[in-house]
Amino acid sequence: MILARVDGVIVSTVCHPSMTGNRTVICQPLDEQGREEGSPILAVDPLSAGMHERVLILADGSKAREFVKDPKSPLRNIILALVDEPLKKETA
Protein backbone atom coordinates (compact mmCIF):
# COMPACT_ATOMS: atom_id res chain seq x y z
CA MET A 1 0.00 0.00 0.00
CA ILE A 2 1.15 3.52 -0.73
CA LEU A 3 0.73 6.57 1.49
CA ALA A 4 -0.03 9.54 -0.74
CA ARG A 5 -1.53 13.02 -0.89
CA VAL A 6 -4.26 14.03 -3.32
CA ASP A 7 -2.86 16.85 -5.46
CA GLY A 8 -5.24 17.04 -8.37
CA VAL A 9 -7.82 15.44 -10.61
CA ILE A 10 -7.99 14.45 -14.28
CA VAL A 11 -10.71 14.77 -16.89
CA SER A 12 -10.88 12.28 -19.74
CA THR A 13 -13.56 11.67 -22.36
CA VAL A 14 -11.89 8.99 -24.45
CA CYS A 15 -10.92 6.31 -21.97
CA HIS A 16 -11.32 2.63 -21.19
CA PRO A 17 -15.05 1.92 -20.51
CA SER A 18 -14.26 0.86 -16.95
CA MET A 19 -13.04 4.38 -16.11
CA THR A 20 -16.28 6.08 -17.12
CA GLY A 21 -18.10 7.52 -14.12
CA ASN A 22 -15.22 7.00 -11.72
CA ARG A 23 -13.30 9.89 -10.21
CA THR A 24 -9.59 9.59 -10.92
CA VAL A 25 -7.19 11.71 -8.88
CA ILE A 26 -3.51 12.64 -9.09
CA CYS A 27 -1.71 11.42 -5.96
CA GLN A 28 1.74 12.37 -4.73
CA PRO A 29 3.37 9.42 -2.91
CA LEU A 30 4.81 10.32 0.50
CA ASP A 31 7.51 8.71 2.62
CA GLU A 32 7.23 7.89 6.34
CA GLN A 33 8.14 11.49 7.23
CA GLY A 34 5.47 12.91 4.98
CA ARG A 35 7.97 14.13 2.40
CA GLU A 36 7.21 13.84 -1.30
CA GLU A 37 8.69 10.73 -2.84
CA GLY A 38 8.79 10.19 -6.60
CA SER A 39 6.46 11.37 -9.32
CA PRO A 40 2.68 11.63 -8.90
CA ILE A 41 0.53 8.65 -9.89
CA LEU A 42 -3.15 8.25 -10.76
CA ALA A 43 -5.66 6.39 -8.61
CA VAL A 44 -9.38 5.67 -8.72
CA ASP A 45 -11.12 7.47 -5.87
CA PRO A 46 -14.31 5.78 -4.62
CA LEU A 47 -14.13 7.69 -1.29
CA SER A 48 -14.18 11.23 -2.76
CA ALA A 49 -11.00 12.32 -1.03
CA GLY A 50 -10.55 16.05 -0.56
CA MET A 51 -7.78 18.14 -2.07
CA HIS A 52 -4.44 17.64 -0.21
CA GLU A 53 -5.96 14.90 1.92
CA ARG A 54 -3.68 12.01 2.78
CA VAL A 55 -4.86 8.65 1.51
CA LEU A 56 -3.83 5.02 1.35
CA ILE A 57 -3.61 3.57 -2.13
CA LEU A 58 -3.78 -0.13 -2.87
CA ALA A 59 -1.49 -0.80 -5.83
CA ASP A 60 -2.93 -4.20 -6.62
CA GLY A 61 -5.25 -4.43 -9.59
CA SER A 62 -7.63 -6.98 -8.09
CA LYS A 63 -9.50 -4.54 -5.83
CA ALA A 64 -9.71 -1.91 -8.57
CA ARG A 65 -11.18 -4.44 -11.01
CA GLU A 66 -13.65 -5.54 -8.36
CA PHE A 67 -14.71 -1.93 -7.71
CA VAL A 68 -15.37 -1.08 -11.36
CA LYS A 69 -17.03 -4.50 -11.84
CA ASP A 70 -14.97 -5.19 -14.94
CA PRO A 71 -12.55 -8.12 -14.84
CA LYS A 72 -10.86 -6.71 -17.94
CA SER A 73 -10.14 -3.25 -16.54
CA PRO A 74 -6.58 -1.93 -16.82
CA LEU A 75 -6.96 0.04 -13.58
CA ARG A 76 -4.48 -0.71 -10.82
CA ASN A 77 -4.36 1.96 -8.09
CA ILE A 78 -7.40 2.51 -5.91
CA ILE A 79 -7.84 4.68 -2.80
CA LEU A 80 -8.93 2.45 0.07
CA ALA A 81 -8.61 4.71 3.12
CA LEU A 82 -8.42 8.35 4.17
CA VAL A 83 -5.74 9.14 6.76
CA ASP A 84 -6.96 11.02 9.85
CA GLU A 85 -3.96 11.36 12.13
CA PRO A 86 -1.12 13.70 11.31
CA LEU A 87 2.14 11.89 10.71
CA LYS A 88 4.24 11.36 13.81
CA LYS A 89 7.18 13.74 13.89
CA GLU A 90 10.61 12.40 14.84
CA THR A 91 11.32 13.68 18.34
CA ALA A 92 15.10 13.30 18.22
Add this chain to the structure above:
Amino acid sequence: MRLGHVIGRVTLSQQDPAYKGGRFLLVQPFAKPQFAGASMTPLAPGSSLVVYDNLGADVGHVIGFTESAEASAPFDQPTPVDAYNAAIIDTLFYTPPSA
Protein backbone atom coordinates in the same frame (compact mmCIF):
# COMPACT_ATOMS: atom_id res chain seq x y z
CA MET B 1 -1.42 4.45 -13.76
CA ARG B 2 0.91 7.23 -14.86
CA LEU B 3 0.61 10.18 -17.20
CA GLY B 4 2.79 10.83 -20.20
CA HIS B 5 3.17 12.85 -23.39
CA VAL B 6 2.89 11.00 -26.68
CA ILE B 7 6.14 11.88 -28.44
CA GLY B 8 6.02 9.49 -31.39
CA ARG B 9 4.58 6.44 -33.11
CA VAL B 10 6.05 2.99 -33.60
CA THR B 11 5.26 1.35 -36.95
CA LEU B 12 5.53 -2.42 -37.30
CA SER B 13 5.64 -4.65 -40.37
CA GLN B 14 5.44 -8.04 -38.68
CA GLN B 15 3.46 -8.31 -35.48
CA ASP B 16 1.73 -10.73 -33.17
CA PRO B 17 -1.89 -11.24 -34.37
CA ALA B 18 -3.10 -10.23 -30.90
CA TYR B 19 -2.00 -6.63 -31.58
CA LYS B 20 -4.58 -6.28 -34.39
CA GLY B 21 -6.70 -3.15 -34.03
CA GLY B 22 -4.19 -1.26 -31.97
CA ARG B 23 -1.00 0.63 -32.53
CA PHE B 24 2.03 1.59 -30.57
CA LEU B 25 2.96 5.01 -29.25
CA LEU B 26 6.23 6.31 -27.91
CA VAL B 27 5.48 7.97 -24.58
CA GLN B 28 7.54 10.14 -22.26
CA PRO B 29 6.23 9.80 -18.68
CA PHE B 30 5.51 12.99 -16.74
CA ALA B 31 7.86 14.30 -14.10
CA LYS B 32 6.55 16.80 -11.55
CA PRO B 33 7.00 19.92 -13.77
CA GLN B 34 4.83 18.38 -16.51
CA PHE B 35 1.97 17.91 -14.04
CA ALA B 36 2.25 21.62 -13.29
CA GLY B 37 1.90 22.42 -16.99
CA ALA B 38 5.47 22.30 -18.34
CA SER B 39 5.58 21.70 -22.09
CA MET B 40 6.50 18.48 -23.88
CA THR B 41 9.93 19.83 -24.86
CA PRO B 42 12.48 19.69 -23.39
CA LEU B 43 11.58 16.10 -22.57
CA ALA B 44 11.03 15.14 -18.94
CA PRO B 45 13.87 13.17 -17.35
CA GLY B 46 13.52 9.40 -17.36
CA SER B 47 13.29 6.91 -20.19
CA SER B 48 10.43 6.83 -22.66
CA LEU B 49 8.43 3.69 -23.29
CA VAL B 50 6.24 2.10 -25.95
CA VAL B 51 2.54 1.95 -25.11
CA TYR B 52 -0.20 -0.09 -26.81
CA ASP B 53 -3.06 2.16 -27.89
CA ASN B 54 -6.53 1.42 -29.24
CA LEU B 55 -8.15 4.74 -28.33
CA GLY B 56 -6.49 6.77 -31.09
CA ALA B 57 -4.07 9.03 -29.25
CA ASP B 58 -1.60 10.97 -31.35
CA VAL B 59 1.63 12.89 -30.97
CA GLY B 60 1.21 15.75 -28.50
CA HIS B 61 -1.62 14.18 -26.53
CA VAL B 62 -1.41 13.52 -22.81
CA ILE B 63 -2.39 9.95 -21.97
CA GLY B 64 -2.82 7.85 -18.85
CA PHE B 65 -1.19 4.46 -19.21
CA THR B 66 -1.06 1.35 -17.05
CA GLU B 67 1.96 -0.89 -16.74
CA SER B 68 2.76 -4.46 -15.74
CA ALA B 69 0.09 -7.15 -15.31
CA GLU B 70 -2.87 -4.77 -15.63
CA ALA B 71 -1.64 -3.69 -19.08
CA SER B 72 -2.65 -7.03 -20.55
CA ALA B 73 -5.90 -7.30 -18.57
CA PRO B 74 -8.17 -5.72 -21.26
CA PHE B 75 -7.34 -8.39 -23.85
CA ASP B 76 -9.38 -11.53 -24.47
CA GLN B 77 -6.30 -13.65 -25.11
CA PRO B 78 -3.15 -13.57 -22.98
CA THR B 79 -1.28 -10.81 -24.79
CA PRO B 80 2.32 -9.73 -24.38
CA VAL B 81 1.73 -6.04 -23.59
CA ASP B 82 3.78 -4.08 -21.06
CA ALA B 83 2.00 -0.72 -21.13
CA TYR B 84 -1.58 0.06 -22.14
CA ASN B 85 -3.14 3.43 -22.94
CA ALA B 86 -6.22 3.61 -20.69
CA ALA B 87 -7.24 7.24 -21.15
CA ILE B 88 -6.64 10.28 -23.33
CA ILE B 89 -6.54 13.19 -20.88
CA ASP B 90 -8.62 16.28 -21.74
CA THR B 91 -7.71 18.42 -18.74
CA LEU B 92 -5.80 17.94 -15.55
CA PHE B 93 -6.06 20.04 -12.45
CA TYR B 94 -2.91 19.87 -10.37
CA THR B 95 -2.38 22.13 -7.37
CA PRO B 96 0.28 20.82 -4.99
CA PRO B 97 0.26 22.55 -1.59
CA SER B 98 2.62 25.52 -1.55
CA ALA B 99 5.57 24.75 0.71
